[in-house]
Amino acid sequence: MELHGRYHEMAPNVVPMDYTKDPDVKLPMQLIINMPELKENPFKERIVESFSEDGEGSLSFNDFVDMFSVLSEMAPRELKAIYAFKIYDFNTDNFICKADLEKTLNKLTREELTAEEITLVCEKVIEEADMDGDGKLGFADFENMISKAPDFLSFSFMFHI
């Protein structure tokens, strides 16, 4: 069980080797975002938060396995789209609004774009992707837009273990 090995080595004192009794162990976010797959990713906090049961970012082993299974090659596209939406939804209101977009852009470009450019990009993105006219992107809008770039879900949105 390679994943269990990885989970264990992050905190060997806390994580038991024996999981048959289903112990209630959660690792805090600080430990998990130091993993090599996540360390340099600008969305690492959001990724860990979307998979944690309590929303705070601490992952139990089940959540950990969940995260790697969704971000693997074999997960179905609909599931990946749902979690991608969750990751980009910074204020967890089930819509990607302008604030979420601004935060995404800042993380993507490490704040290299000027404020004017950011506003322009956000407006254009909402204009392009919002289909029902409510000024923000719902899950249906997001899924429709992602389906136009099929290689994102199949190739880029995954960790290579």
Place this chain on the structure above:
Amino acid sequence: MSQPPPFTLHVSEDTESDNQELSPDNEGALHTSFRQLIQEQSSLAEAGTELELQERGRGHPAHLAPPDASASAWLEPGQGEQHPGDSTTLRILASMPSRTIGRSRGAIISQYYNRTARLRRRSSRPSLQQLSRAARPSLRQYDLETDPARATLEDKRSLLAKELLSLSPSQRSHMLLSVPLSLAEKRALRRELNEQRSPLGLRAHHAAAPSPCGWSKDYIALGCRHLWYRLLALLPAAQPWHYALKQIGGRFGSSVLSYFLFLKTLLMFNVFSFLILLVFVVALQAAYPPAKANQQSFTGFELLTGAGYFTHSLLYYGYYGNITLNDPSASSLSGSVAAPAAPPLPYNMPLAYLFTVGVSFFATCILLVYSMYHSFGESYRVGSSAGDLAIKVFCAWDFKVIQRRSVKLQCENICTQLKELLAERRSRSCPLSLCQRLGRVAVLLLAWVLSLSTVLGCVVAVHYFSEHMHAVQQEHRALAGSSWQREGILLVLPLTVSLLNTLMPHLYNLLATWERQDSPEVEVYMAICRNLLLKMVVLGLLCYQWLSRRVICSDEECWETCVGQDLYRFMVMDFVFTLLDTIFGELVWRLISEKRLKSKQRPEFDIARNVLELIYGQTLTWLGVLFAPLLPAVQVLKLLLLFYIKKTSLMQNCQAPSKPWQASRMRTVFITLLCFPSFLGAAVFISYTIWSVKPSETCGPFQGLETIYKSVNVWAKLLEKSSPNITWLTWLHQYLVENTFFLFFLSGVLLAVTYFNIQVVRGQQRIICLLKEQIANEGEDKIFLIHKLHSICKQKERCA
């Protein structure tokens, strides 16, 4: 005519049991059920809405600043939401189905219950006997006794489990995989499924009215998949180069990775053809070597020229005999005294040679078309291509990249691409003047004229050069010079062609920088086109020279062996030049830029050029399979070495490309290029050789025949003579294969199928437009209803 049957509509006024009478025509029932639903959801989501209200309060400052007029319709409820008195509206809005995706477990489970119920309905139509009277009879058949919105979490889970049971196993596993619940929940569901399987399994079996083939096919598919996953987990050798590919993907991203995956695919193709040829042709001829032994000794130079010791070896066509191996009549003629231990199995070498080459080509064709279909299906999307800015923001980040420097590079790349896209939008809004446009068109035309003329120039040069080399060769033969010199001369033509193939792409890159195209993708496609044109035209000329035998191999007895040797030399030279190009293009450039120029800029890994080199090498292999059956083995060795060399050079010397390349579209482009100019050209060449060219008189499996294909005719006549019952075979051969009408018919069918598919795609595009309009209308309806709700709540408060 008969009267229409009497039709009475019994609509129940009973609003409590509105579960069963859920007909949209019954407006009263609809309104009351909506009210109850609201009450239900608001009481369930009480705790959730408190959190939501707090979040909305926090998130408000960002919402308050929409400047454009399109959001003014939304402004009103937006401003109204500030007041805590509108908590009713907020509560209702918070429990809308679109806001609960992925939020509460209950909502997810009910959503998936509906989805599985719909799937089940689709798979089994209800029988007409169960029709009972209603306004919408089609709704009546379905199991609407249980309303999942009212049930508790446990009931909902068991309902979902029940629905899942009634699906087929493949649908069930697919549904379970795509449910966005946590692992613990999925395990609980699976446990319930296993518990409920025995008593309900039979009922589901009856209800679904299954076709036994369908169910067993699903089980077989599932079983195979499980076995394959277990194999993959156990055998790391089943996934060769897994760690190396992970390293490459982690540092350079998906686009560079796709080059190495393409290399792996080519390796598999070659291993496959090599195995077929080995088993049916090479191994058997090796077991029965011909009478005359190999006179020449092995010197190292053969590896480069393919001549010398290799000429009379398994590598080339000339070695293979035209006799039937292990023929019982032959052994009886030789009059052996000892009786054979087992009856000897005769093996007709010429037929085996021809059929094996044909089968390996056919199998490669099928594999290619299948992978093209597969990757095309993944990458092609029906619908408009607008929306690239949104796609760039959400889909540009490659999560596989984990190294700090590469991540920083990716950020910079995305930033540059976003700025370029914005600049493009700005420039699109102010179009170029007529003068500028004319200038641009003139530059484009000039660039194309230049590249076409260079192609023509190269072809003419190769033609005259080969004639010159032929003359030199004849001189040397007359002078009886040393064998080293003679063989060295043979290498000059492949050297020149490889030199041209290596230098011209750099010239085309220069042309492209001078042209300065707007879109980098178009630039890359044009570079690929030009390079491909050059390579294919030069290969075409060489094929013509080989087959006409006026220049190359004109005075050889065994011209097929000569052509095979030439192809071997081309392959080896191609490999040598790829090596040199890697060393000089990447290693030396990096050293110079680090030591002399002191810049951190490393050379980029040029994916297009490298892929075209791979395709060129593969074309040479396919062209040469008929003349040198072991050529796929040489290509396998070459590809193995190339993988390690390219990987090492990449890791040490290169940086990721800055131009945007989409990995799936690249895969489609590579496989299409491999299929259409490359494989098709090789297939045409081989077919022409088999059908119309006279094989040599004194060597090879087809000595003395008019064309290679005549051996099949000979065999067919032999079969006819031996057993008169199989005249249908000769009839088949005569009317289907030789007659051109059948081929025209096949191409007509293919064209009809293509036209049909094009029309289907057009219809789908039209439907997509209609659906988009519908979604926009629904959005407007929603806003209108929210307004009304808001004003009703306000009125109530005022009255209260």
